[in-house]
Amino acid sequence: MFGALPPALFYFLGALALPLLPKAVRPWAFLVPAIVVLFHLSGLEAGTSLTWSFATFELTLLRVDTLAHVFGWIFALVTLIAGVYALHNRNTGEQVSALLYSGSALGAVYAGDLFTLVFFWEIMAFTSAYLVWARGTKTASAAAWRYLFVHIFGGSLLMAGVFLHVGATGSLAFEAFDATGGGSLAAWLVLLGFGVNSAFVPFHAWISDAYPRGTVTGSVFLSAFTTKTAVYTLARGFEGWDVLVWVGLLMALYGVTYAILSNDIRRVLAYHIVSQVGFMVTGIGIGTEMALNGATSHAYTHILYKGLLFMATGAVLHATGKSRMTDLGGLYARMPWVFWAYMVAALSISSAPFFSGFISKPMTISAAEYASTDAVVLLLHLASVGTFLSVGLKLPFFTWFGKAPAQPLEVRPLPWNMYVALGVGVGLNILLGVWPDPLYAILPYEVAFDPYELKNLKKGFQLLLFTALAFFLIASRLKPKAKIQLDTDWFYRAPRELAWQGIVRPVEAFFAWGERASWDAAAWVARWGRDPVGTTQALFGRPVSVGRMAPGETASTTYRVSMTLMMVVLLAGVLFLLAAVALGRILG
Amino acid sequence: MNRTTLLRALFGVALAGALALELLGEKRPYVHPWDWPLFFAIAGLVGCLLLSVVAKGIVAPVLDRPQSFYDTDAKEYEEVEARFQGRDADAGVGSGRPPAAETTPTPAHPAGATPGPDRAASGHASSRPSSEGRG
Numbered sequence: 001m002f003g004a005l006p007p008a009l010f011y012f013l014g015a016l017a018l019p020l021l022p023k024a025v026r027p028w029a030f031l032v033p034a035i036v037v038l039f040h041l042s043g044l045e046a047g048t049s050l051t052w053s054f055a056t057f058e059l060t061l062l063r064v065d066t067l068a069h070v071f072g073w074i075f076a077l078v079t080l081i082a083g084v085y086a087l088h089n090r091n092t093g094e095q096v097s098a099l100l101y102s103g104s105a106l107g108a109v110y111a112g113d114l115f116t117l118v119f120f121w122e123i124m125a126f127t128s129a130y131l132v133w134a135r136g137t138k139t140a141s142a143a144a145w146r147y148l149f150v151h152i153f154g155g156s157l158l159m160a161g162v163f164l165h166v167g168a169t170g171s172l173a174f175e176a177f178d179a180t181g182g183g184s185l186a187a188w189l190v191l192l193g194f195g196v197n198s199a200f201v202p203f204h205a206w207i208s209d210a211y212p213r214g215t216v217t218g219s220v221f222l223s224a225f226t227t228k229t230a231v232y233t234l235a236r237g238f239e240g241w242d243v244l245v246w247v248g249l250l251m252a253l254y255g256v257t258y259a260i261l262s263n264d265i266r267r268v269l270a271y272h273i274v275s276q277v278g279f280m281v282t283g284i285g286i287g288t289e290m291a292l293n294g295a296t297s298h299a300y301t302h303i304l305y306k307g308l309l310f311m312a313t314g315a316v317l318h319a320t321g322k323s324r325m326t327d328l329g330g331l332y333a334r335m336p337w338v339f340w341a342y343m344v345a346a347l348s349i350s351s352a353p354f355f356s357g358f359i360s361k362p363m364t365i366s367a368a369e370y371a372s373t374d375a376v377v378l379l380l381h382l383a384s385v386g387t388f389l390s391v392g393l394k395l396p397f398f399t400w401f402g403k404a405p406a407q408p409l410e411v412r413p414l415p416w417n418m419y420v421a422l423g424v425g426v427g428l429n430i431l432l433g434v435w436p437d438p439l440y441a442i443l444p445y446e447v448a449f450d451p452y453e454l455k456n457l458k459k460g461f462q463l464l465l466f467t468a469l470a471f472f473l474i475a476s477r478l479k480p481k482a483k484i485q486l487d488t489d490w491f492y493r494a495p496r497e498l499a500w501q502g503i504v505r506p507v508e509a510f511f512a513w514g515e516r517a518s519w520d521a522a523a524w525v526a527r528w529g530r531d532p533v534g535t536t537q538a539l540f541g542r543p544v545s546v547g548r549m550a551p552g553e554t555a556s557t558t559y560r561v562s563m564t565l566m567m568v569v570l571l572a573g574v575l576f577l578l579a580a581v582a583l584g585r586i587l588g
Numbered sequence: 589m590n591r592t593t594l595l596r597a598l599f600g601v602a603l604a605g606a607l608a609l610e611l612l613g614e615k616r617p618y619v620h621p622w623d624w625p626l627f628f629a630i631a632g633l634v635g636c637l638l639l640s641v642v643a644k645g646i647v648a649p650v651l652d653r654p655q656s657f658y659d660t661d662a663k664e665y666e667e668v669e670a671r672f673q674g675r676d677a678d679a680g681v682g683s684g685r686p687p688a689a690e691t692t693p694t695p696a697h698p699a700g701a702t703p704g705p706d707r708a709a710s711g712h713a714s715s716r717p718s719s720e721g722r723g
Contacts, residue, residue: 260643261652374620378631381622385635454613459628461606466632469603474640483652493658 004050006062006110007037007072008120011079011103015096027087030095034080037106041072049112057172060112066444067296071109071232073442074300075102077428078224078307085311085421086217097130098221105225109232113172114162114190117233121158121197125151128226131218132210140213146489147210150196154203158193161186177237191238197230198281199274200247201254205489207273208258212266212323216314219266223306227273231280231299240287245372248285249379251278256386258487260394263324263480265313268395269306272349275383276302276361282380283364288371289445294364296443301356301432305348308425309391312342315418316399319411325395325480330404334411339400341422346396348429350388353452353460356429359436362456363449385467392464393471398480529566 014033021029046069050062079102089095100123107120125148132144164186166172177187196203207227214222238244255275262268276298283295315338316331317323332339344355351357361384368377432439440447450456471478528535607629616623622631 256639257643257647260639261648263655369620369622378621381628381631382635382639385632386639389636389639454609458606458609458613459622461602461609462626462628463632463635465599465603465606466629467636468599468632470633470636470640474637477644478640481648481652482655483648484655484657485648486651486653486657 002040002043004044004048004062005040006050006107007040007044007076008103008107008110010036010040011099011106015099015103018096018099019092023090023092026092026095027083027089030083030086030099031080033099034076034083034102037076038080041069041076044069044072051112054115057113057115059116059172061116062110063112064110066442067232067235068109070296070300070442070444071228072106074303075106075109075225075228078303079221081307081421081424081428082217082220082224082311084417084424085220085314087417088415089215089217091134091215094131094134094215094218097127097134098218101127101131101221101225105229108229112174114165114174115172117174118155118159118162121229122155124226124229125155128222129210131222132214134218135213135215137213143210143213146492147206149492150203150206154193154196156193157189157196161189161191161193164189174233174236176239179238179241183241187238191234191241194230194233194237195247197226198234199227199230199251199277200281201250201274202488204251204254204274205487208262208267208270208487209489211270211273212264216318219314220307220310223269223273223310224303227277228299228303231277231284231295234281234284235292235295239284239292241285244281244285245376246285248278248280248282249376249383251275251281252383253278253379253386256383256390258485259390260386260478261483261485262390263326263482263484265316265323265325265328265395265399266310268390269309269313272309272387272391273306275387276306276349278383279361279364279380282376283367286364286367286371288367290448291364291367291371293440293443293445293447293449294360294367297436297439298357298360298364300439301348301360301429304425304432305345305356305429308341308345308422308429309349311418311422311425312338312345315414315422318418319414320409322409324482325398325402326482327405328399328409329402330400331409331411332400334409335400337419338414338422339396341426342396342400343392344426344429346388346392348433350392350464351384351460352388352392352464353433353457354430355433358433358456358460359439359451362451362459363447366449366456381463384463388464388467389471393468394475394478394480397471397475402479529563 010033014030018026018029044064046065048062048064049060052059052061079098082098086095086098104120104123104127108117108124111117111120129144129148129151132140132147135141162172165177165184168184168186177183177190179187183191192200192203196206199207211219211222234244252275255271255273255278259268259271259275262271280295280298280302283291283298313323316328316335319335319338320328320331322328348355348357351361365377365380365384368380436451524535607626610625618624621627
């Protein structure tokens with residue numbers, strides 16, 4: 001529609017223009033770039049590119065191919081839906097951050113070179129952190145800082161890998177990294193950089209730490225972009241790397257185990273991002289066409305259903321002010337529509353037949369059946385059981401049907417736009433579940449998988465229904481507890497006091513001493529200029545002979561140095577220094 | 589038949605229907621574990637119990653900590669709840685509505701009452717900077 005322009009540009013322009021508009025118009029104006037980008041993407045054909053010469057490098061600001069396009073489409077779509085969900089929001093900072101965040105995610109997936117990728121990667125880190133900060137609580141602020149530090153760490157690994165890669169190959173192009181010989185150090189650093197954003201265990205704790213603390217609307221954006229951009233980069237750069245099969249499996253099982261224990265409903269969902277991204281990472285590690293199609297399509301559906309899950313749980317938080325299952329319960333009578341919207345998303349993430357996850361996750365598992373070991377397949381099925389157990393059964397059971405708290409919950413009405421966004425999310429998750437063809441048509445490879453084959457239906461129904469049976473038998477034992485679970489963030493949160501006392505305080509004390517010393521020196525020089533004799537006397541602790549003085553005179557008044565003289569001396573000193581430097585350069 | 593009984597009956601029918609799917613389609617050679625009859629029914633049942641036992645029986649006793657462990661989680665909840673009770677919920681949950689009235693009376697705590705642990709629920713949003721949570 002607009003030629004070969006990077007889609008990110010429209011979001012960035014929107015972010016620039018937004019604060020200039022009247023406040024009441026801004027939420028609506030937010031939707032404009034989202035709609036424009038959807039039109040723009042429809043006109044961008046595979047093979048389109050835009051290059052720009054920067055220093056000695058040729059940067060590819062836009063590279064359109066099928067892989068990038070799958071992510072581009074869903075990013076643009078979810079920005080629009082989340083924008084509708086946030087129409088009641090008047091926080092301009094949040095709106096601008098969300099636009100920049102969406103734009104940088106789009107910029108990253110359409111980046112054709114590593115420099116452009118790193119540029120957008122870093123913008124994503126800062127703009128997404130703001131969506132946590134905007135919650136406005138001290139804890140959210142602390143979590144946002146931790147989030148930012150972890151992402152700066154990941155970005156540094158990525159940058160180091162890129163430098164080494166460019167040094168070794170002379171190329172900035174973002175293509176698949178060579179796995180032969182175990183891969184180069186540069187490739188491993190880049191992989192770890194991507195891994196931090198993909199939530200590889202043990203680098204995953206930023207998700208469960210920060211996402212539950214984001215704003216109601218901000219967490220919807222957060223759930224969509226960072227991890228899925230990382231999945232895209234893994235699919236682009238590390239397809240078929242065997243290590244990813246096991247990394248993904250660990251993520252899938254680790255996430256569901258913690259989700260079963262978590263009490264905060266948004267933390268349950270955060271752990272399920274780790275788990276579901278684990279499925280995608282495993283698919284990328286398997287590396288066959290079917291597995292890559294599975295991983296890519298699962299990223300697409302995941303963004304849709306995870307957005308809906310965060311919208312529904314955000315609606316509960318908005319209406320009740322509470323997000324812990326131990327404080328919720330019996331909400332069905334008060335929020336039935338939100339419950340049904342939530343269940344559509346929960347059935348989708350559980351890959352129940354006729355819901356969106358059913359067309360993608362089983363594709364990854366089928367790919368594992370064809371091209372991986374039995375153990376991998378069985379563990380993926382186990383993770384699927386855990387997904388339905390925690391998101392599809394436990395969370396809704398104890399939130400909407402569990403025992404209501406002794407003090408009745410106050411439930412505030414939801415703004416109409418939240419219902420609209422939930423409705424759109426519900427519609428898309430069901431539509432895609434029953435009609436997968438539009439998604440299958442844009443996947444990187446031709447799809448050789450039919451989700452509605454009898455064997456897949458049998459798998460889906462039996463696995464979920466018998467998981468439900470087991471849950472209802474032991475539901476009382478799975479009752480949520482008012483506890484948190486230690487996770488790997490403990491390693492950088494617990495030693496905080498130690499680090500403060502051991503590192504920050506000594507450094508702070510050193511700089512404080514330096515500051516005091518410089519002020520004292522300046523004060524002494526000022527005193528000396530006013531009273532050279534008295535100050536010198538004080539310095540040596542004995543009187544200084546100053547000769548005869550007229551009546552009424554003192555040593556201070558007689559021997560005061562004029563301001564003019566001091567300025568001349570200072571100026572001469574500076575000129576001397578400059579001359580010395582110039583002379584050094586000439587001679588050197 | 590009351591509603592619970594009806595729902596249980598429907599659930600039973602659904603379980604039977606899922607099992608009946610085994611009777612349909614071609615028989616496949618048992619190459620992999622998942623080719624066995626009723627594999628996925630058993631996997632669902634056993635997998636759910638296994639994960640529950642691992643999570644609740646092994647992981648939780650080792651890693652469970654009180655919500656105040658980091659001394660911040662509990663405070664945050666109080667903070668958000670206070671703002672919700674003060675009709676400024678969105679400041680805590682991020683919609684950026686206009687600030688709540690700074691002088692909202694707090695009938696639950698008449699003047700002179702000692703603010704206790706439930707201070708958070710008594711509309712003390714007014715003691716926080718009203719600009720928090722909005723841009």
